[in-house]
Amino acid sequence: MAGGRKTTKGGKSARSAQAALVAGKGKPWGTIIAVVVLVVLAAGVFGYTYVQLNAKHEQEAALAQWTPSDTNKDPSDKITGVVKKDYPSGLHVQPTQRVAYDQAPPFGGPHDGFWADCMGIVYPKAVRSENMVHALEHGSVWIAYNPDEVSGSQLDVLKQKVNGKQFLMLSPYPGLDHPVSVQSWGHQLKVDDVNDPRIDEFVKSLLRNQYTYPEVGASCDALGSGQFDPANPPAFDPSKPGPDAVPMSGQGATNNGDQRQPSGAMTTPPVVTSTTKPNG
Amino acid sequence: MQITEDETEELAPPVGPGTRVLVMTAAAVAILLLGAAVGLLVRLPGADTTNNPGTGSVEVGFAQDMSVHHLQAVTLANWAREHTADPAIRQLAFDIQSTQLEQVGRMKGWLMLWGQPEQPPTGKYMAWMAGPDSHGMAGMTMASAMPSGGVDHMPGYASAEEISKLQSLSGAALDSYFLQLMLRHHEGGAPMAQFAADHSGVPAVRVLAQNILASQAAEVKTLKELMTARGVEALPGN
Helix, strand or coil, X not given: CHHHHHHHHHHHCHXXXXXXXXXXXXXXXXXXXXXXXXXXXXXXXHHHHHHHHHHHHHHXXXXXXXXXXXCECCXXXXXXXXEECCCCCCEEECCCCCECCCCCCCCCCCEECCCCCXXXXXXXXXXXXXXXXXXXXXXXXXXXXXXXXXXXXXXXXXXXXXXXXXXXXXXXXXXXXXXXXXXXXXXXXXXXXXXXXXXXXXHHHHCCCCCCCCCCXXXXXXXXXXXXXXXXXXXXXXXXXXXXXXXXXXXXXXXCCCCXXXXXXXXXXXXXXXXXXXXX | CHHHHHHHHHHCCCCHHHHHHHHHHHHHHHHHHHXXXXXXXXXXXXXXXXXXXXXXXXXXXXXHHHHHHHHHXXXXXXXXXXXXXXXXXXXXXXHHHHHHHHHHHHHHHHHHHHCXXXXXXXXXXXXXXXXXXXXXXXXXXXXXXXXXXXXXXXCCCCCXXXXXXXXXXXXXXXXXXHHHHHHHHHHHHHHHHHHHXXXXXXXXXXXXXXXXXXXXXXXXXXXXXXXXXCCCCCXXXX
């Protein structure tokens, strides 16, 4: 129909028809389609790449938030509820001594010379705090729970986080004032739910964080029987420490030598003998 | 009708130069888009303006996972050296303990320089062996069965229960179990070292990975000889 009309019209204005024909013939449909397809493909490639990388960046940023770095030395500062205290390191007590800790569970202060095994160990029974605190000094994170409030599948959630994971330990802590308390050297977070995401954030922020524990590179290996036997560790003492307990200042503790000395630890000024005194 | 026909004619005017402009513009846009996409991919690894290997790289992954793997060998060897009565076991344990701890120090030193944590923050291992991620092209995936998110367990890595068992043994039983765990540990760690030796662009990483492969292959021989002499069977892979 249209063709017929066009033919009749052809005589009327041959020039314009001819022009239209030339234009139609010269129009590079193939090129136009190819270009459109190319642009769509290019946009697709760019869009896909952008979306993928964006997702990856977001994921990395989420992880980096809890990764210690020179500009983010203590990521736990962003975790609500973390208590921080500054403790002098390297103050050792004897296996027969107790420390009058200022916190329950303690997360710093004088401690036994033998550290607790902290190579991803699940302690079924409560362990002597003096050994556990030494393990914190070596960069570990200790997850403690109240055995009256956490058991069964709840406890399994915590075991899953610790079992076989280097520099983590889990133990009950009788009388704990919250269901769960997580400690690293100088840091503590108490939570009510084993699934609280802050537990993992705390672990990521502080486990072997070179900016927050005193002895970078220290071992978490078990010392063995006679020192610290992981199969039969010294038991937790629920009683109140007596008047003979070593105070938080470290008075009565042996200093580890090269460690930072707390101001209260020195009861007498150092005696300089004539033999060690330099002449002149 | 007449009007419609005139309109049809006007809608299809001769547009030779116009088409050319359209084609050129579209081609330019396409090239820019592809260039931008390539730019996004190429820029990523050094996006932190340093040339340090970044999160997810072979170098960081190897240093994190191999130091975790090595450190368990140190744990096993520490215990064996402290508790064995057999001089041959004590010598082997000392060698493993001191060598691997020194190598852990190298790897953790790199991680400190690169501003990376000691352990993979995802809690998953060997994700770096899943093939190239952002800085590779899709389709060029390396032959690997590793899921991109990594795995919970590294081959050869002993469980907490196995470590406890080792710590409960003494005498010949301790020696035998130590040899079994250590052989499986050495053999399990080899694919990680091989992957880093094959795929890392950082010479220090490649050299250490190659050295781990060679020295542990030699040590595997020693372990097998000690086991044969004591009539100890190898454990299946884990």
